[in-house]
Amino acid sequence: MRKIFTVILLLLVFFQSGIIQAQDLLKSTDLSTLKVDYLSDSDIAKIKLQLQSNNATIDQVKPMALAKGMSETEFDKLKIRLGGQQTTMNVTSTKDNQKIDARETARKQEKIVNKKIKDTVNALVFGSELFDNPTLNFEPNLNLATPVNYVLGPGDEIQVSVYGVQEFNATIPITVEGKVDIQYVGQIPVSGMTIEAATQKIKAALASVYSTVRSGQSQVEVSLSGIRTIKITLIGSKQPGNYSVSSLATVYNALFLGGGPGENGSYRNIELLRNNKVYKNIDIYKFLVNGNQSDNVGLKDNDVIRIPAYTHRVTIEGEVRRPGIFEMKAGETFKDLLTFASGFNDFAYTASVNILQKTNxxxxxxxxxxxxxxxxxxxxxxxxxxxxxxxRFENRIKIEGAVFRPNIYSYYDGMRVSDLIKQAEGLKEDAYTNRATIIRLNSDLTTEVTHVNLDKVLAGDLNADISLKREDIVTVYSILDFKEIYKITIDGEVKNPGEYDYHDNLTLNDLIVQAGGLSGAASNRVEIARMRKSKIIDDSNPERVELFTLEITPENNEQLNVFVLKPFDAINIRKMPVYNKPEMVSISGAVQYSGKYVLASKKEKIYDIIQRAGGLTAVANLDGVKIKRPIQAKQIEDLENVDLNLGKKDSIQKKLTKKLKEDLKYSTIPVEWRKILKDPNDNTNVTLFPGDEIEVSVYNESVKVIGNVLLTSEIPYSKGKGFGYYLDAVGGTNAKGWKKKTYIIYPNGKAAVSSSFFFIRSYPKVLPGSQIVVPEKPETRKMSTGEWVSIGSVITSIALLIVTAFKP
Structure with missing residues (x-):
């Protein structure tokens, strides 16, 4: 009964304290009749102001409001009207004036950077690259759990959280006096304490205010939210001086900021001075060689890192995995140096090491x-x-040639030829067993050859089965090596003419089938040329080869007569005397039946084809008949073979060849159709070639003027009018027009140029459908003023000489 009374009494005290805190918030002692819906906006604003002035939230005054008779429903309405204020109290940090959520775990720390200087002097010193690598800076990870042995000090910030039945959250800085000021609790000294000890002390202080912390219904959590900055000093580094670093920083982090040891600095005897005493000796090689970070201890305010000059440095070069300059401690051996250099590489001579030493x-x-x-x-x-x-090799021996596994094998004392052949899986079927050679290396590095009869070796003759020596090269020859490679040639009317390998008993039928068989143009005549062989010279017989003429059946690849060929025979399958495939020309334009036509004879002319095409239509231009003939590859080849004697640097011939290959696909043959109609035997009635294209243009009653004229246009044809009329009709030539070189292209592809006689220029006749072309004037360089002055001076000098010469 006494326990129950005590609990009731504690609850009354708790509620009474809540009433005292919220007395300014809710004046009334009875809230059972309060209707939130009837409260005005000004009433709600007053309640908000009262909550803020008491540093309380609506959830914190809930027990008091319910105790005064407010229903849960009305309280929820009030909470909504107040805007759903946060359910936990936040304390504003004096440092950054920002609210920090209770669940936030990231810490704040001033970013500490230092500009790096590339170490070129100590590039070969082992360990120098550690401090040149920007990705390896040993920065402390601020997002790790707070170290339990972390010692708090002025400048740190801690986050205090109470969660459970009661809730409280605040980020509190440690003052310069080393205290934290917690609302409702007061100031608590924590400087010099570990985070673990400070947690226990703060928890005990909170328990005196928050009863649920004391009873265990609420939990307390203290963590580090802001890291203080400490001052340390570096001596003997590449960039010595005072540095501001994180209180979580370590020795390696500070060394990295200072650029590592200086030019003559030690990497193995670095001193960490704390309170004017050597607190720790740091050996960076522990980390570089073994990854051991036991020397990477944390720093404290006013620590001094002193890097003394090295005492022993040695150099290792050559066939080690990590050549360079290494620092040695007293008592360490060459074996330790090899460990620092990661040992010998795969090609090192390890029996001994040469040392270059310095004496006085x-x-x-x-x-x-x-x-x-x-x-x-x-x-x-x-x-x-x-x-x-x-x-070189101490036990190498080699076998090559006609064995199943030619290779390099290991030699052992007492090894014989038969043993090596057995290791190579025996002789191949084509092995030449009468003789094998052994190339032997003598002691003076000269070589000698020894011969072996493999027949006797395989028969078990120990005298023939000689002992081998290191570096011997055994060669087993193949009978195919002594056989000449014979070829045979077939040409003419076969599918795949060319050169083929000769085999014993090869017949003409075999070769024809191998060459893809006879073509459709093959005749029944075959000529075979065979080389002549003789041990004596017969000058009376002038024949160089022996000729055979055979009759075959062109329709069959298998001949009745079997003719056996011999090496180097040359076979030629002749073509039928008459075997011409139909060849075509084409005709287009103003004809009755345009299209492709087969050349009926070798001398078919243009007149014949036009007649076969039904003749010209009524709209055909009698002066517009031409032939386009494809440029043959042989024509280009002939041009390339002609030497125009233009000099090595002249590109005219190259341009002509390029134009024929890439630009011009056809050559044009003008046709005088009016003359052909009068006389079919006229020389313009040319004989057609396969691939020719006949074009008959439609009558066009205009004249086209192009080139360097003011207006490119087509002018209606006017009978009797000349060049001048049509040039004037387009506005004449422009500034670049070369009128005297104007030419005309007629509808049949023929061209004509203007000519002059005694300063009288005559122009060719203009026909309907023609094109008048005005070319561009070539560029000429005008003489400068200086050149004119020079010419004038020369003329003046000549005039003076003449006057002087004729003066009496």
Missing amino acids: KEFKVKDIQTSEYGIYKPLAGDVYRVSKILN
Whole structure:
């Protein structure tokens, strides 16, 4: 009964404190009749002001409001009218004046950077690259859990959270006096305490105010939200000086900011001074070689990192995985140096290492053997040179040629030829067993050849089965190596003429089938030329080859007579005397029946084809008949073979060849159709070639004027009018027009140019459908004023000479 009374009494005290805090908020002692819907906006604003003045939220006064008789429904309405204020109290930080959510875990820390200077002096010193790499800066991770041994101090910020039945959240800075000021609790000294100890102290202080913390219904959490900045000093680094770093920073982070040890700085005996005493000796090699960060301790305010000068440095070069300059400690051996250099590489000579040492007066050379690696202690300035292994083999032997597995094999004492052949899986079927050769390397590096009879070796003759030596090369020959490669040639009317391999008993039928068979143009005549062989010279017989003429059946690839061929025979399948496939020309334009026509004879002329096409239509231009003939590849080849004697640098011939290949696909043959109609035997009635294209243009009653004229246009044809009339009709030539070189292109493709006689220029006749072309004047360089002055001076001088010469 006494316990129940005590609990009731505590509840009354709690509610009474809540009433006292909210007395300014709700004046009335009875809220059972309060209707939130009847409250005005000014009433709601007053309630908000009262809550703010008491640093309370609507949820914190809920127990008091319910105790005064307010229903849950009315309280919810009031909460909505107030705008759903936050259910937890936030304390504004004096540092950044920002509200921090209770669930926020990211910490704040001033960004600390330092401009890096690339180390070129100590580039070969092992460890220097550690401080040149911008991606390896050893910055502390601010988002990790708070270290329990972290010591708080002025400038830090802690976040205090109470959650459970009661809630409280605030971010509180530690003052310069080393205290935190918690609302309703007061000031608590935490400077110099670990975060774990400070948590217990703050929790005890909160328990005196928050009863649910004391009873365990609410939990307290203290974490680090803002990291203070501390001052440290670097001595002996590339960039010595005072640095501001995070209180979570470590020695390696500070060394990175200072650029690492200076030119002569030690990497293995760095001192961390704290309170004017050596707190820790740092050896960076522990991290570089083993990844051990035991020396990477945290820093405190006013720490000094001193980098003394090195005492022992040595150089290792050559065939090691990491050549460079290394710092050695007292008592360390060459084996430790090899560990720092990551050991020998795959091609190192490891039996001994050459050392270049310095004495008081000069250099000296020393060699250490494998057995001394673990006991030899390097001296300051030693240069270790690790050389390559020799490019030779201690047990190599080789077999090549007609064996199933030619390769390099390992040699052993007592090895014989038969043993090596057995290792190579035996001889191939084409092996030449009468003789094999062994090329042997003598002690003076000269070579000699030894011969072996493989028949006797395989028969078990020990005298023939000689012992081998290191570096022997055994060659087993193939009978195919001694056989000449014969060829045979077939040409003419076969599908795939060319050169083929000769085989024993090869017949003419075999070769014809191999060449794809006979073509449709093959005749029954075959000529075979065979080389002549003789041991004596017969000058009386002038024949160089022996000729055979055979009769075959062109319709069949298999001939009745079997003719056996011999090496280097040349076979020629002749073509039928008459075997012409139909060849065509085309005709287009103003004819009755345009299209393609087969050349009925080898001498078919243009007149014949036009007649076969039904003749010209009524709209045909009798002066507009022409032939377009494709330019043949042989014409281009002939042009390329002609030497125009234009000089090596002249590009005219190249331009002509390029124009024929790429621009001009046809050559044009003008046709005088009026003359042909009068006399079909006229020379303009040309014989047609396969591929020719006959074009008959439609009568056009206009004349086209193009080129360098003011207006490119077509002018209606006017009988009897000349060049001048049509040039005037388009406004004449422009500034670049070359009138005296004007030419005309007639409808049949023929061209004519103007000519002059005794300063009288005559122009060709203009016909309907013609084109008048005005070319562009070539560019000429005008003489400068200086050139005119020079000419005038020369003329004046000549005049003076003449006057002087004729003066009496």
